Amino acid sequence: MPISIARVPTERPARYLKQLIAHLGHKATTTMTGTARGTVTTGAGSCALTATPLGLRLVATAADEESLARIQDVVARHLVRFAAQEELIVEWAAPVAGGDLEPVSPLVDEYLLNHCTPADEVLHDLATSTREGAPRSAGMQVAHDEGVLLTMLTKLVGARFAVEVGTFTGYSTLCIARGLAADGRVLTCDTSEEWTALAHPAWEQAGVADRIDLKLAPAIETLRALPADAVIDIAFIDADKEGYRAYYEEIVRRLRPGGLVVLDNVFLGGRVLDPAYQEADHVAMRELNDFIAGDERVESVMLPVRDGVTLARRR
Numbered sequence: 304m305p306i307s308i309a310r311v312p313t314e315r316p317a318r319y320l321k322q323l324i325a326h327l328g329h330k331a332t333t334t335m336t337g338t339a340r341g342t343v344t345t346g347a348g349s350c351a352l353t354a355t356p357l358g359l360r361l362v363a364t365a366a367d368e369e370s371l372a373r374i375q376d377v378v379a380r381h382l383v384r385f386a387a388q389e390e391l392i393v394e395w396a397a398p399v400a401g402g403d404l405e406p407v408s409p410l411v412d413e414y415l416l417n418h419c420t421p422a423d424e425v426l427h428d429l430a431t432s433t434r435e436g437a438p439r440s441a442g443m444q445v446a447h448d449e450g451v452l453l454t455m456l457t458k459l460v461g462a463r464f465a466v467e468v469g470t471f472t473g474y475s476t477l478c479i480a481r482g483l484a485a486d487g488r489v490l491t492c493d494t495s496e497e498w499t500a501l502a503h504p505a506w507e508q509a510g511v512a513d514r515i516d517l518k519l520a521p522a523i524e525t526l527r528a529l530p531a532d533a534v535i536d537i538a539f540i541d542a543d544k545e546g547y548r549a550y551y552e553e554i555v556r557r558l559r560p561g562g563l564v565v566l567d568n569v570f571l572g573g574r575v576l577d578p579a580y581q582e583a584d585h586v587a588m589r590e591l592n593d594f595i596a597g598d599e600r601v602e603s604v605m606l607p608v609r610d611g612v613t614l615a616r617r618r
């Protein structure tokens with residue numbers, strides 16, 4: 304499903320946004336959130352409009368390129384008319400499909416990776432042994448900057464009990480274990496004996512093996528078996544996407560106030576933005592993202608870190 308973006312420089316973004324939403328409200332479905340965001344949906348497709356300090360940002364989506372051109376035209380024509388004295392220029396970027404979106408460009412990714420606390424020898428060796436021991440699956444490992452983020456978040460919440468869903472070869476587990484308070488523990492869940500076998504030497508070498516409890520079983524069973532009054536300080540969910548919602552529920556109900564759930568891959572490579580992707584994991588992730596945004600038990604923020612990371616903090 305094609306998506307196209309236009310950035311329209313203007314000094315009156317909120318005014319034109321309000322005018323456009325009010326005017327098109329008579330012939331299309333419109334919504335307005337506060338004074339800076341609105342949407343227009345017509346039979347052709349929809350367009351989200353955001354007033355920013357630099358102007359208006361438009362994101363148009365439609366089922367095909369012909370319909371995209373129609374919704375683009377409706378929005379652009381009205382904007383240009385409302386801003387007659389300014390001579391607005393609406394230039395749409397070439398359409399992309401949701402699955403091709405790169406939330407952060409590879410160039411920026413590289414820069415980020417080179418400007419965080421570097422990997423030490425243990426992490427470096429674990430990345431190498433993962434590439435050699437599980438070559439086809441090594442891409443599942445968190446990138447190093449995300450690992451640093453996990454260590455930092457674990458320290459920031461002063462975690463004594465952490466839970467991880469999705470151990471793989473133990474890189475993220477090690478990052479969490481390193482952030483724990485002196486007497487802290489991390490329970491990590493996976494089903495693969497083969498992959499997790501690669502983790503043990505690294506955990507030993509890093510001197511954190513005694514803080515890590517690896518449970519080899521379907522994660523939902525492990526989580527449900529936790530005492531109802533267990534107190535989780537931080538959790539990292541990075542496993543089968545269809546299971547996320549159930550993991551989230553088991554974790555949130557045990558999360559202490561101020562505790563954090565960290566969810567990985569919430570963009571699914573951009574596919575969550577594109578309704579054309581309707582496989583079970585796309586639908587599940589889209590629904591979960593919507594659910595968390597409205598979940599009153601937590602305050603949440605979605606970060607464009609790698610493939611998208613949501614932080615949900617228990618109120």
Ligand SMILES: C[S@@+](CC[C@H](N)C(=O)[O-])C[C@H]1O[C@@H](n2cnc3c(N)ncnc32)[C@H](O)[C@@H]1O
Nearest residue numbers: 443444445469470471475493494521522542543
């Ligand atoms: C993306 S990888 C985790 C990567 C890991 N966090 C890291 O940084 O190296 C996903 C892991 O989830 C595990 N997994 C998938 N479904 C699972 C389930 N139902 N229960 C427990 N683990 C599961 C897989 O075996 C795999 O190791």
